Amino acid sequence: MVNKSLLVIGIVLIAAVAGIIIAANNSQGTEEKISxxxxxxxxxxxxxxxxxxxxxxxxxxxxxxxxxxxxxxxxxxxxxxxxxxxxxxxxxxxxxxxxxxxxxxxxxxxxxxxxxxxxxLTSTAIVVRNDSKIRSISDLKGKKVAYLKGTVRHAAIVKSLKKENMSIADIESFNLNFQASGPALIRGDIDALVESETTVYPLVSTGEARIIISGKDNPEWSxxxxxxxxxxxxxxxxxxxxxxxxxxxxxxxxxxxxxxxxxxxxxxxxxxxxxxxxxxxxxxxxxxxxxxxxxxxxxxxxxxxxxxxxxxxxxxxxxxxxxxxxxxxxxxxxxxxxxx
Structure with a gap:
């Protein structure tokens, strides 16, 4: 005679194993629904x-x-x-x-x-007011420069300064987006900003600002x-x-x-x-x-x-x-x- 207790245990084990296999197959074959x-x-x-x-x-x-x-x-x-x-x-x-x-x-x-x-051809540029006496990167020493920290603009200013044997410590940095830095430049609150040329185009095209260095001339910025x-x-x-x-x-x-x-x-x-x-x-x-x-x-x-x-x-x-x-x-x- 078959031991009923052993039979029950066997059935339970088989069901458990089958459940594990089904669950594994489901996890591998379907994706969780999202909205x-x-x-x-x-x-x-x-x-x-x-x-x-x-x-x-x-x-x-x-x-x-x-x-x-x-x-x-x-x-x-x-x-x-x-x-x-x-x-x-x-x-x-x-x-x-x-x-x-x-x-x-x-x-x-x-x-x-x-x-x-x-x-x-990166479009990043370093921009100053049109009436500024700043003509080159070396002129930025001790000046107030705005850019978004941790972006390609940040990298561009660092690389530019390095070419002139300068570092980010040689300027006063401001972490600003263009909505803040553009008006700040025109008011004279900052001396320069680092942004894409398309973003600063309205200021440059109206003669309010000018580009002192462009990423188009610096492929290493890309x-x-x-x-x-x-x-x-x-x-x-x-x-x-x-x-x-x-x-x-x-x-x-x-x-x-x-x-x-x-x-x-x-x-x-x-x-x-x-x-x-x-x-x-x-x-x-x-x-x-x-x-x-x-x-x-x-x-x-x-x-x-x-x-x-x-x-x-x-x-x-x-x-x-x-x-x-x-x-x-x-x-x-x-x-x-x-x-x-």
Whole structure:
């Protein structure tokens, strides 16, 4: 006779094992349902961020699943956006290299998954009032200079000063965005500011300000902008990450194929003159291909070295864990297999 107690125990064990297998399969084969995807960018937004928001393409991609896409432009710069990403207030961020590297070096669980842009001609400029006696970087010694700390503008002023055997300690720094620094410059409260040429175009075009040094003459100022994602989000929702990158890639391709329309959308959103924006892209390309090419990764590493040398990082980037090309590789492979 079969021992009934042993039979019951056997049935219970089999059921338990089956439950574990089913649970494991479910965790591997499906993604947890969410209702919103939150994407941030340095205000007013990177080119693709602006275009796919304005065209509604990112929202369209996810609305069929009942997922709302929310866009957050951060006026406090990339550092503010990356803080929101690291704290869980965002799922994705489009920022410059410096804030992305700083957050990674601090040990935050974020992943670099693609490039927002990599323009070889950076539009960053150092600007003074038109009637200022300042003519060169060396004239900035002891002067009041405004820029957003932890951004590419911060890196640009540091690199410029270094060329003249000076350091950031030789100027009086003010951590201001253009909404504050522009009026402050015109009033005479500060002596110079560091911003993009398109942003300062209204002041320069009216003769209120002039550029003393341009990033167009300093290619070493250029570095890739990053698309990053929260590590836990990527782990839980890999398919959503790939779908976002699919829209990003399509937006990049559309931008170059419809350059004039893209310029209009971008300039309007930024409240910039179209002619000022066009000067950033003389080759009629936005340089927004998301692929993490070797040159871009090397540039990120060079920027990390520069930031370390100038005490702009707290820690070191773990490149093996930070860079994750698998999502974009999957998108590119799928795109290639769908070509006719």
């Amino acid at each position: 919103v995807i939150r994407i941030g960018s340095t205000a007013p937004g990177h080119a693709k961020f602006i275009i796919f928001e304005q065209k509604g393409w990112m929202a369209d991609e996810f609305k069929k699943d009942g997922i709302k896409v929310e866009f957050y432009p951060f006026t406090g710069g990339g550092s503010e956006a990356m803080t929101a990403l690291a704290s869980g207030s965002l799922d994705f961020a489009y920022t410059g290299s410096n804030p992305a590297l700083r957050t990674a070096a601090a040990g935050a669980d974020i992943k670099l998954i693609a490039i927002s842009s990599f323009n070889p 570095s890739p902008s990053a698309i990053t994602v929260r590590g836990d989000f990527a782990k839980k929702h890999p398919d959503l990450v790939k779908r976002l990158l699919k829209v990003d890639l399509e937006t990049a391709q559309w931008s170059d194929e419809h350059f004039d329309e893209a310029i209009t959308i971008y300039a309007t959103a930024r409240k910039d003159k179209e002619e000022a924006v066009r000067e950033q892209f003389p080759a009629n390309t936005f340089y927004v291909n998301p692929e993490l090419i070797d040159k871009a990764v090397r540039s990120f590493k060079d920027e990390e070295e520069f930031m370390n040398d100038n005490n702009l990082l707290d820690g070191k980037v773990n490149w093996d864990s930070w860079v994750d090309q698998s999502f974009l590789d999957s998108v590119l492979k799928e795109k290639g297999s769908n070509k006719k």
